[in-house]
Amino acid sequence: MPATDPGTPGWPNEDFTAVAPGAARHATTGTLRRDGLRGVGLLSDGATRITDLYHLLSWPAAIDVVRDHGPAELVRQVRRGQRPGLRALA
Numbered sequence: 001m002p003a004t005d006p007g008t009p010g011w012p013n014e015d016f017t018a019v020a021p022g023a024a025r026h027a028t029t030g031t032l033r034r035d036g037l038r039g040v041g042l043l044s045d046g047a048t049r050i051t052d053l054y055h056l057l058s059w060p061a062a063i064d065v066v067r068d069h070g071p072a073e074l075v076r077q078v079r080r081g082q083r084p085g086l087r088a089l090a
Contacts, residue, residue: 041066047078054081 041063050057056077057065065074 039063039067043074047071047074050074050078050081054078056081 043062048062051059051062062074065077
């Protein structure tokens with residue numbers, strides 16, 4: 001089911017909710033060479049908001065947070081970014 005309501009996760013990017021049949025067909029994917037690869041992260045669209053919606057962290061910085069402090073810390077920072085008054089403090 002496409003996200004068409006501003007209160008729906010993924011708005012306004014027309015992302016699909018995880019419960020929608022066939023949602024995986026709409027995932028962003030890519031191919032990288034393995035040489036030089038140091039790790040892989042699998043993040044939900046909610047966790048990626050710290051980079052692509054709130055612009056509080058770069059991708060390398062977000063991965064560093066998960067590697068150095070764990071996924072709970074990334075979630076904490078995303079939640080902080082969801083509060084508009086705190087976004088300005090970042």
